[in-house]
Amino acid sequence: MKKLFLTAVLFSVLLSCGWGIDFGGNIENYSFMSNEGNSWDSDSWDQTDKLSLWISLISTEMMQLKGQGSIAYSKDEYDFLADVDYLYFSQIVPFDGWAFSYKVGRFFQSEFSGKVFSHKFDGALCSFSMPKCNISLGGGYTGLLTKPVSSINNTPADMVDDDDDDIYFAPKKIVALAGINFPSFMSQELNLSAVAQIDLRSDDLLEDGDKVSAEGNGGKLNTCYFGGGLSGFLSSSFMYNAFGYVQAGKTLTKGETEYKDEDIFAFLGGGSLTYFNSKFLYSKVTASFLYASGDDDHVTVQENTDGKSSQFVPISESKLGLVFSPSASNIITAGLEYSLKPFSGGKAEVMKNMQVSLSGTSFFKASEGAVSESKACNTSEDKYIGTEGALKINFRPYSDFGITAAGGVFFPNTNSDGPMAENNRDPEIGGMLIASFSF
């Protein structure tokens, strides 16, 4: 009651100071079906329904207070979840020829590629926008986020907590980010980034020097990532994007007699080339490639068993497929996608924004070690995992209503000496539907 009263007072003060107020909401449904395990039953489909309400207070001095709360129902992961999606205060302070801006609270943040860290946290970010470059510095804490909305699980202890229904919050980590963006570096866009994660977990953990017989949920993972990316147009129809990251840090490794902190030196690289033709139904052809290094001695993505680790482990997971969806760790992907807007030349206004895309992605292991998808758990010299084909339709007839429908088939490597587990060598089918309405 006291909190509600204080919030009401704060709002009244801001409104009396001339702040503009706006509010709204969003209803979203997410459904996913797949025949994982070659059967269709009640476990084959997942559904999440979410109602969110937001409020925004804006002042004339370019200050803003924004917040969104939501209540969600999930058939699979949880029953009902009430959460604060974001709540932050931000301001832009213009100077002669440049601007300083800052943001404090809970908000979404990502490094430029989105493959290392792309997640919400509670923290602060400041940016300097100058004519030739933009500099951003920030950091935040992930331990106050609820577990269902977190995709940070990169240590054995994180995985144990993820399966424990009595634990409600995400792993306790501090993430720090620094980035420099040059929007027109020799007519291209150049990004440089440094990201670090500090593991604040202290419970039930093993340490350097503990005997292998000791009980505990693995050790801490402290890592840093240094990367760069270049993107731009090669001609009026061709555009490209290329990026790379080096990961360094320490991971607790299970030796023959005792645990030992070992160095990590891993690599992530990727890129894409896109051909765009607006005259032929906004056709777009994209060829993409991703390499995330692996380690033969990793029994899981998180656990190293011998020597230094070369397994790339991102801070937050980013899914790379629809049906078969590993994270960027010990994986090589090669993909081709074609998309078009089939009704863009028609008269019907609502159909013009429909986009249809057809894609194919092949997956390979980068080493004999583990990938995040347990279906590809076999150790084998054959690195080919399988190929996924997908059809996706994005339809937004109105600015406040949109639907995304996607269907895909994953054809795994059926070779008995291949990386796929014996009971996961049949094709797998999956479908996804997302509908959202804003008000």
Next chain:
Amino acid sequence: MRKSWFSLVIFLLALFPCYSQSNDDIDAFIKKERADFGTAAFFALTASGKMVLEEETDYADIEEAMEYIKTKKWFSKMPASDSYISAGDASLLMLRAFDINGGIMYKITKDPRYALREMQYRSFLSKNLSNKSDISGGDFLTALSNVAIWHDERRNK
């Protein structure tokens, strides 16, 4: 910023070929930190072709624009000509003037709040504006020229 306003003035002069006072009036409007409803309505209606200029204009044209809006009942409560226009009302004015279809909520309510959402969705106005935020003359004319160009491109497809 000055460069983009210069391009804007050129664009608007092309929109108002018969208006000999255009340059001075547009310049004066651009300098306003808070745009007034009457002048904004006059520019929106003229740029969209809803009001045609036939001779050298004067203040009477603003009154004509206000009368047009009142007759069409675009606003549930008609703002005064010399009142400051909000971002929401500016959005509603432009969507109405150019007959732009908005989202489902805009179709149902015709409310300035949802008109602004439409303008922000199409990147015609900044996302840092709320329904009741003031809008400067320069920002109004920038949005108006973007809407006019977009409308023209779609009509010619």
